[in-house]
Amino acid sequence: MRSFKTVFMRGGTSKGCMFRKEDLPEDRSQWDSIFLQVMGDPDPKQIDGMGGTVSSNNKIVIVWKSEEDGVDVEYLVGQVIVGKSQVDYKSNCGNMTAAVGPFAVEEGMVEIIQPVTTVRMKNRNTGKYIHVTVPIDPVTGTFAQEGDCSIAGVDGTAAELKVKFMNPAGAKTGVLLPTRKALDVLEIPGFGPLEATILDVSNPMVIVNAEEIGLTGTELPNEINSNEDICALLEKIRGTACCMMGFAESLEDATENSPAVPKVGFVTAPKSYTDIAGRRVEAEDMDICTRVISVFQCHKACPLTSASAISVAAALKGSVVEKVLRSMEHVEHVRIGHPSGIMTMCPELIESDGVLELPCVAVQRTARRIMDGIVYVRN
Incomplete structure (x- = not known):
């Protein structure tokens, strides 16, 4: 058996294993085998690993100190x-x-500044920069985990983390609008023409109107996931956009080789519904209602990168x-209703000489160190 140091953490409404890069083999060709065994794949039940059987609970994060000026740490995310x-x-x-951010603080990878340390980060998946403000406990001198901040999809409260995505437009394509339009008409095989917005904010995404595909927009994940026809249609929509963005050559190629990019979501006007915890979510508390598909399954909340894209799309006329x-x-705070409640995004979109600029998108999150130790995999 081989062993590796890891920290199991929740970040927002996802969780997974955090690794320091120096604790992994220098030969990156070994990484996939290690991470798959860590999560227990390819068994969909993931009985022999740490995975939680859904995409949001199957994250791998590798972190290392940066040598770039103005950047404290760099990190790479792997989606099992x-x-x-x-x-x-x-x-x-x-x-x-x-x-x-909290991981870097707790691991001694950044200089601690009281009472809040801003961790300046670079994401290696996208090449984008993110700042995370981490509150510091005056007694321990490290991450202050306790607080009164609550986020939809997570029980209880914790310390507030402010996550600011700097210049998030064009994360994978280099431009905010890969098709140069706020509204496209996609030709979906077996369905016909369908209006969609394709944009690249933190991660690429394609968004459609719920009613246009026969949904209300208030469905919960199990209802979506059990509807084979809808799942197939949403994957065709995602695959069509994937090809238009240059990530795949065919729908089959998109499904096989680019399952996580782009994400696909559908939206509707504010509507009241009951969330996955049985709580009532009122229409007047949101500005838009949405559901997002992540790696073939309806997300139980709303992926943060998708929420960023949706909030920016809210400010795009048409x-x-x-x-x-x-x-x-003025679109300054966008309240997004999702299966676990409501989250608020703060896009900063500026038009200068007819050109749209996106300095940042910010959001309130929480995180928690759940476990640290050694994870074992076969040789």
């Missing part, structure tokens, strides 16, 4: 594809990004999101 012998490194995970958004004079 449940039930397959595959680790996808094409996209960042916004929720686990929230865990990288986009699928803007068409159903609650009337807003």
Whole structure:
């Protein structure tokens, strides 16, 4: 058996194993085998590993000190594809990004500044920069885990982390709007033309109107996941956009080789519904209602990178999101209703000489160190 130091952490509404790069083999060709065994793949039940059988609970994060000026740490996210012998490194995970800041603080990878340490990070999946503000406990001199911040999808409260994605546009394609338009009409095989907004904010995403594909937009994950026809349609939509963005050559290629990029989501106007915990979510508390598919499954919350994209789309005139958004004079705070409740995003979109610029998108998150120790894999 081989053994590796790891820290099991929750970041936002995701969780996974955090590794320091120096604790892994220098030969990166060994990494996939290690990470797959850590999570227990390809068994979809993941009985022989740490995985939680859904994409949000199958994250791998590798962190190391940066040599770049103005950057404290760099990190790479691996998405273990449940039930397959595959680790996808094409996209960042916004929720686990929230865990990288506290991890760096607790591991002594950054200089501690009281009462709040800003960890300046670079994501190696996208080449983008993120700042995370980490509150410091005055007694222990490290991450102050306790606090009164609550986020939808996580029980209880914890210390507030502010995650600010710096210049997040064009994470994979180099531009905010890969098709140069806020609204496209996709030709979906077996369905026909469908309006969609394709954008690249933190991660690429394609967004459609729920009603246009026969949904209400308030469905919960199990209802979506058990509907084979809808799942197949959503994957065709995702695959069509994937090809348009240049990540795949065919729908089959998109499913096989780019399952995590882009994400696909559907939106509707604010509507009341009951979330996955049985709590009532009221229409007046949100500006948009959305559901997002992540690696073939409806996410139980809303991936943070997808929430970033949706909030920016809300400010794009003529986009699928803007068409159903609650009337807003200025889009500064976008409250997104999702299967676990509501999250608030703060996009900073500026138009200068007809060119759209996106300095940052910020969000409130929490994180927690759940366990640290040694994980064992076969040779």
